[in-house]
Amino acid sequence: MVRSLWTAASGMIGQQGNIDTISNNLANVNTSGYKRQRAEFEDLIYQTVKIAGTPATEDTVVPVPIQMGHGVKLAATQRQFTQGALQNTENFSDIAIAGDGFFRVMLYDGTFAYTRDGSFKVDANGQLVTSQGYKVIPEVILPEGFIPETLAISRDGRITVKIPGLDDPIDVGQIELYRFPNPAGLSAIGENLFKISNASGNPIAGRPGFDGMGQTIHRFLEMSNVSVVREMVNMIVAQRAYEFNSKAIQTSDNMLGTATNLKR
Structure with a gap:
């Protein structure tokens, strides 16, 4: 449960960076020669609970691993050098x-x-x-x-x-x-x-x-190569992803509260 809190928090931080990037694109929609940026993400380190390929029985091996992820981080803000109007x-x-x-x-x-x-x-x-x-x-x-x-x-x-x-x-x-x-x-x-x-x-x-x-x-x-429609769609997607991660934190907090109150 504690892991899920930090994992979801990393998602919120990552989406905040995404929204910041989109906002900068929209702010520069009328800036001559401006080239839009795109937020790129990468997953964080994994905890391997079970390794694929290890013996399961005498005659079989584990077909797939168990790996628990720790979230996401902003990897780059890629600038798109496509032609502007x-x-x-x-x-x-x-x-x-x-x-x-x-x-x-x-x-x-x-x-x-x-x-x-x-x-x-x-x-x-x-x-x-x-x-x-x-x-x-x-x-x-x-x-x-x-x-x-x-x-x-x-x-x-x-x-x-x-x-x-x-x-x-x-x-x-x-x-x-x-x-x-x-x-x-x-x-x-x-x-x-x-x-x-x-x-x-x-x-x-x-x-x-x-x-x-x-x-x-x-x-x-x-002119800039920013498409207002595309950026607004990206903003909505980023906002929803931020909300989903916020819900995951709330759910993890509720589960942690339930576990804490088991003895009562």
């Missing part, structure tokens, strides 16, 4: 990735981070930056006096713009994308950014549209 913004500095890859940005401490959020801005120096002011790498610096409406970014990342006094557009930069052997191993640090880890592997740079890289779609943003 593309939304037309008509903003001259917005870029979406259709396919595999990340943008690279430089943080204030000089280290690199990676993002799927292409809602870029142009700072006072004409440099392409994130909403937090982090520089897009390779650096893209737009010439003084450029005409925003003429900025064009091709699907292979080539950036051109027109400036007053010139008839033809000029090249001002090239967007590069980066992919990883295991993108699910990237470490989220907030602000729609990821950093590499030993699990993700090293970044592989490439030109958009080549060597497995996605394409850059100008004046679009990639």
